[in-house]
Amino acid sequence: MAEYQKVEYRIGKDGKITETVIGASGAACTSTTSEIENALGEVETQELLPEYYEGDDNLTGTEQQSLKQK
Template sequence: MAEYQKVEYRIGKDGKITEKVINATGSNCTQTTETIEKSLGEVSSQELLPEYYEDSENLTTSETQSLNQM
C-alpha cells in the first residue's frame, strides 16, 4: 500500500515558492513534485535535505526547492 505524502508550499513576499515533501523516501520526493514544478515554472535551485539520502525504510524525507514563476 502506498504511503501518504504531504507537500507543503510557501510563497514569500518576493514571489519565491518553496516546497517541502513529507513522508517520502529517496527519489520519491522529486517524483512527487515533478508535474507541479513543470506547471509552476523553472526550478531555480534545489536543496535536498539529509533525509533524502537516508535508507528507504525511513518514514520521512523532506525536500526544499525554490521555483521561479514564469
C-alpha cells in the same frame, strides 16, 4: 498500499515558492512533485535534506526547492 506524502508550499513576498516534501525519502521526494514543478515554473535551486539519502525505508524525509514562476 500507497504511502502518504505531504507537500507544503510557501510563497514569499517576492513571489518565490518554497516546496517541502514530508513523508518521503530518496527519489520519492522528487518524483512526488515533478509534475507540479513543471506547471509552476523553472526550479531555481534545490536543497536535498539528509533524509533524501537515507533510502526508501525512512518515510520522514523532506525536500525544499525554490521555484521561479513562469
